[in-house]
Amino acid sequence: MHKIKRREALKLIGLGSAYLAGGAQFSCKGKKQHIITLSFDDGFEKSSIETARIYEKYGLSASINVIATAHLEGFELPNEYHAWPAGDFELWNELQDKGHEIMPHTYKHVNLTQVPFEQATSLIMKCFDVFAEELKGFRQENAVYVFAHNASTPELEEWLAPRVRAFRTAGGVFNPLPYIGQKKLTCGSHGPENIDRALEKAVNEFLDGPSGWFIFNTHGLDEEGWGPMSSGFLDELLDRLVNHESASVLSATQALDLAIGGTHKLTD
Numbered sequence: 001m002h003k004i005k006r007r008e009a010l011k012l013i014g015l016g017s018a019y020l021a022g023g024a025q026f027s028c029k030g031k032k033q034h035i036i037t038l039s040f041d042d043g044f045e046k047s048s049i050e051t052a053r054i055y056e057k058y059g060l061s062a063s064i065n066v067i068a069t070a071h072l073e074g075f076e077l078p079n080e081y082h083a084w085p086a087g088d089f090e091l092w093n094e095l096q097d098k099g100h101e102i103m104p105h106t107y108k109h110v111n112l113t114q115v116p117f118e119q120a121t122s123l124i125m126k127c128f129d130v131f132a133e134e135l136k137g138f139r140q141e142n143a144v145y146v147f148a149h150n151a152s153t154p155e156l157e158e159w160l161a162p163r164v165r166a167f168r169t170a171g172g173v174f175n176p177l178p179y180i181g182q183k184k185l186t187c188g189s190h191g192p193e194n195i196d197r198a199l200e201k202a203v204n205e206f207l208d209g210p211s212g213w214f215i216f217n218t219h220g221l222d223e224e225g226w227g228p229m230s231s232g233f234l235d236e237l238l239d240r241l242v243n244h245e246s247a248s249v250l251s252a253t254q255a256l257d258l259a260i261g262g263t264h265k266l267t268d
Helices: 006-013 045-057 089-097 117-134 154-163 196-208 231-242 252-258
Strands: 003-005 034-041 063-066 101-104 144-146 166-170 184-187 212-218 247-249 265-267
Touching: 034 045, 034 196, 034 252, 045 063, 045 089, 045 231, 063 089, 089 101, 089 117, 101 117, 101 144, 101 252, 117 154, 144 252, 154 166, 166 252, 184 212, 196 212, 196 231, 231 247
Parallel strands: 003 265, 034 063, 034 212, 034 247, 063 101, 144 166, 166 184
Antiparallel strands: none
């Protein structure tokens, strides 16, 4: 169970309960509901620690997606945007214990659309094997698998869907409100330059629109990674969103939990 502030819980109560017929969509009872998930990729050590600190300031759970082998000596950098030190599983277990979401972001950040299908599925399973060995309590069937480069194929998606809780790939920031059986999560992104202005514009447009679930693929903070976000901007954005009438800032699994009447533990 994840801990969230009571003011956030009041927003979640307003989302209503999932129902089994008709795709188990939420009933919004005439009010707009905007779920926002910022999905932080690559697992840079410094950025992940700072991201977690800022989220904790607001009683929130961050979504941090980790390359399974990036912390190992001899890891071959996929490109220049991975040149910063990555966290190890001691850190990921520590952050998970504090309520943050740690999810698999490939075995070694290969674009799986550019390798044979059998090699792609083998790399996914190797990633799961590392997580099962290193991350406390990890279960593949509960994982949200995050494709490198947001690159997948229909064949890979069909193979992966029954093996995980959900997966994240390209397709745009707007997703329907969580529903039972939801597998494919799509996201938007921006880079390689700083993303502050692009993210602010995208969030504002989402909040002005209909109910839904906004997922944005972010990476490191300040100078780290492809399309970094300023740590000060992240702080200001979360401060605004937790006080916004229709917004709820949730990790991916917190949002998915809402479709099955998830049990978030409340704190004052």
